[in-house]
Amino acid sequence: MCSECGATYGFTDIRQGFRCAKCGGVLDVKGFERVWSPAGSGISRYSSMLALTPVKSLGEGCTPLVAMEWRGLRIYLKLEHLNPSGSFKDRGTAMAISHAYRLGIDRVVEDTSGNTGISVAMYSRALGIRACIAMPRDAPEGKKLAIRLFGGEVIEASSRAEATAIAIDLTTKHGYYYIDHLSSPLYIEGYRTIAYEVFERIGVPDAMIVPAGSCGLLIGTYRGFEDLYRLGFARRLPRVVAVQGVEVAPLYEKVYGGKPGGGSSRIADGIRVPNPPRLAEAVDIVRSSGGRVVLVDDNEIVHALRELIDMGFVVEPTSATVYAALIKVVDDLKSLGVESVLLVLTGSGLKMLDKLYGLLTSSG
Ligand SMILES: Cc1ncc(COP(=O)(O)O)c(C=O)c1O
Numbered sequence: 001m002c003s004e005c006g007a008t009y010g011f012t013d014i015r016q017g018f019r020c021a022k023c024g025g026v027l028d029v030k031g032f033e034r035v036w037s038p039a040g041s042g043i044s045r046y047s048s049m050l051a052l053t054p055v056k057s058l059g060e061g062c063t064p065l066v067a068m069e070w071r072g073l074r075i076y077l078k079l080e081h082l083n084p085s086g087s088f089k090d091r092g093t094a095m096a097i098s099h100a101y102r103l104g105i106d107r108v109v110e111d112t113s114g115n116t117g118i119s120v121a122m123y124s125r126a127l128g129i130r131a132c133i134a135m136p137r138d139a140p141e142g143k144k145l146a147i148r149l150f151g152g153e154v155i156e157a158s159s160r161a162e163a164t165a166i167a168i169d170l171t172t173k174h175g176y177y178y179i180d181h182l183s184s185p186l187y188i189e190g191y192r193t194i195a196y197e198v199f200e201r202i203g204v205p206d207a208m209i210v211p212a213g214s215c216g217l218l219i220g221t222y223r224g225f226e227d228l229y230r231l232g233f234a235r236r237l238p239r240v241v242a243v244q245g246v247e248v249a250p251l252y253e254k255v256y257g258g259k260p261g262g263g264s265s266r267i268a269d270g271i272r273v274p275n276p277p278r279l280a281e282a283v284d285i286v287r288s289s290g291g292r293v294v295l296v297d298d299n300e301i302v303h304a305l306r307e308l309i310d311m312g313f314v315v316e317p318t319s320a321t322v323y324a325a326l327i328k329v330v331d332d333l334k335s336l337g338v339e340s341v342l343l344v345l346t347g348s349g350l351k352m353l354d355k356l357y358g359l360l361t362s363s364g
């Protein structure tokens with residue numbers, strides 16, 4: 001259902017991206033009842049909570065949750081970088097590619113900063129679908145290589161915006177099926193399972209910290225906790241701390257009404273999304289949950305990367321932003337009475353070891 005004009009669509013009607021054909025608004029999943037009865041493993045454990053379930057599992061979901069005491073807080077690291085293609089995107093892609101498969105689609109296109117492309121190429125390959133991935137030329141080489149390894153065709157664009165234009169062009173003129181993860185409610189559905197898994201282990205944390213690019217992860221995880229709250233299983237909701245880079249920070253600008261002060265956040269390539277389609281929804285979640293938007297720069301991210309590696313977590317720079325943000329807001333959170341914090345580690349550093357090595361040996 002369209003979040004703007006209320007127009008409704010069946011899942012099978014949607015073939016050219018997940019925007020309302022009448023007004024261009026983003027679409028939400030409505031009209032079915034979520035039932036909490038976890039059974040089995042992977043994200044299919046939560047079939048009765050989800051609008052669709054995957055045709056084929058590559059082992060996505062069921063990621064470890066590591067607990068530790070940290071400067072007077074109990075923190076929980078959700079190791080989403082251990083998903084099959086090395087990022088949390090697999091939860092959404094498993095849904096999206098399964099849906100395309102059920103529609104009988106044989107070629108898909110996606111625009112990405114990298115991780116969704118790797119994930120789409122991997123799941124497409126496993127289901128015999130051809131994948132074409134449009135991405136910025138300056139994306140990490142390791143990510144492009146991973147896409148090619150899974151048989152995806154990489155089209156290099158001069159910018160993230162041009163990558164989107166290429167994807168739309170291939171969809172409208174050449175009959176590709178557009179995965180459209182920035183808008184797709186199927187990705188939000190998949191990310192809900194992060195909250196379900198956390199809830200089964202520890203209940204609801206006082207706060208959660210997530211990197212925010214398109215804000216899909218933020219929205220999906222929060223909606224997952226909200227589902228459990230609505231159904232009467234959870235008794236509260238977490239404060240949402242969203243992290244953006246100082247250079248591209250649309251959520252920060254909307255929540256606080258001002259531009260960030262400057263600096264560089266180039267290495268956080270996964271959260272450089274200037275116009276997130278679901279921005280209003282993310283603003284509402286940050287505000288209503290009593291949360292924050294925290295900005296981090298390259299130096300802070302490198303520092304966080306180093307500390308995470310010291311602890312044994314090899315993540316990519318975009319992913320280290322949550323730890324950089326924790327360092328910045330720890331006192332603020334404590335003053336609000338926060339005792340437990342969920343940090344989602346979103347993407348693996350193993351796709352770019354050369355880059356990580358360069359970052360960690362050239363500074364500090
Ligand atoms: C490693 C990593 N973390 C976080 C994000 C941001 O997720 P979202 O676009 O759902 O806000 C991305 C997006 O590409 C990513 O690749």
Ligand SMILES: [Zn+2]
Nearest residue numbers: 002005020023
């Ligand atoms: Zn509409």
